[in-house]
Amino acid sequence: MTERRTEAERLRDRFAERYGSWALVAGASEGLGAAYACALAERGVNLVLVARRKALLDEIGEDLRACFGVEVRVSEGDLAEPAFLKTLPSACSGLDVGLIVYNATQAPVGDFASVAAEDLMRVVDVNVRAPVALLRAFLPRMTVRGRGGIVLMTSLAGNQGTPRIAAYAASKAFTRVLAEGLWHELKNSGIDVIACCAGAIRTPGYAMTAGKDAPGTLDPEQVVEQTLRALGRGPLVIPGFINRAANTFMSRLLPRRAAISLMAGSTSSLAPAKETKGRS
Ligand SMILES: NC(=O)c1ccc[n+]([C@@H]2O[C@H](COP(=O)([O-])OP(=O)(O)OC[C@H]3O[C@@H](n4cnc5c(N)ncnc54)[C@H](OP(=O)(O)O)[C@@H]3O)[C@@H](O)[C@H]2O)c1
Numbered sequence: 001m002t003e004r005r006t007e008a009e010r011l012r013d014r015f016a017e018r019y020g021s022w023a024l025v026a027g028a029s030e031g032l033g034a035a036y037a038c039a040l041a042e043r044g045v046n047l048v049l050v051a052r053r054k055a056l057l058d059e060i061g062e063d064l065r066a067c068f069g070v071e072v073r074v075s076e077g078d079l080a081e082p083a084f085l086k087t088l089p090s091a092c093s094g095l096d097v098g099l100i101v102y103n104a105t106q107a108p109v110g111d112f113a114s115v116a117a118e119d120l121m122r123v124v125d126v127n128v129r130a131p132v133a134l135l136r137a138f139l140p141r142m143t144v145r146g147r148g149g150i151v152l153m154t155s156l157a158g159n160q161g162t163p164r165i166a167a168y169a170a171s172k173a174f175t176r177v178l179a180e181g182l183w184h185e186l187k188n189s190g191i192d193v194i195a196c197c198a199g200a201i202r203t204p205g206y207a208m209t210a211g212k213d214a215p216g217t218l219d220p221e222q223v224v225e226q227t228l229r230a231l232g233r234g235p236l237v238i239p240g241f242i243n244r245a246a247n248t249f250m251s252r253l254l255p256r257r258a259a260i261s262l263m264a265g266s267t268s269s270l271a272p273a274k275e276t277k278g279r280s
Contacts, residue, residue, distance in 0.1 A: 020098020027104025
């Protein structure tokens, strides 16, 4: 009798074959990062979850083990700290880490000169330095294996200068360009690279600053599903029809100065994020 496999089982097998049995999700304790962890566990991938709030990571790990039977390891620490970054490759030694999702972000809101200098430097540390260091540490092993994947989170805000989140937006431009370069460099090495250029997403981080949904706001699960399905199909995915239309309008039709002014209008009401435990 022919074995009838469900679509979910086929997806799971294809994914594990392509990306190996372990993934590292950096910034996994809530919101989008937690949704990535869940979607990867559903595909049968074991997980290394990284963030500062260990209690949240432990809770997510317990749920994923119970629901999907995957192994989950938790690595608690601050990605802005070079010393912590250095521990991650050895924390993963012996694990077949074939997929890296870099989701963590630092996004201080406010006019540049009024944001604490330390918070601005953390934008560079968390959004720029840490993904570069992590990818440099993990890519050689993936290249030897001849398969793997990298998912980097970027934002429509990074397509042009964005007042009141200027440093964050600039770091997201860096991320997109990094992903595009790596996509081409690695495309014959069996390693898929994608930048997910998201519009607004209903995450705790977004809710803290925006307060209400912008047009085209998506749930984390929608963003994750569209991104994982697009992995291997090109250097960039923009989840959501409205966001794709906004991207075309802002980057191809509007003069750049007008695009910057439009972004200024949409960030003028953003509130500086309140402190949460583990966040700086
Ligand atoms: N939400 C949106 O509307 C939106 C729109 C466009 C793009 N994006 C992109 O999507 C990604 C997710 O953004 P989000 O704000 O919605 O966040 P999120 O996925 O809800 O959470 C951010 C995660 O990063 C972790 N993190 C932050 N700083 C860290 C650090 N220094 N060390 C270790 N972990 C750290 C946080 O955990 P701990 O606090 O426990 O460390 C948390 O798990 C970001 O890359 C962002 O640029 C989001």
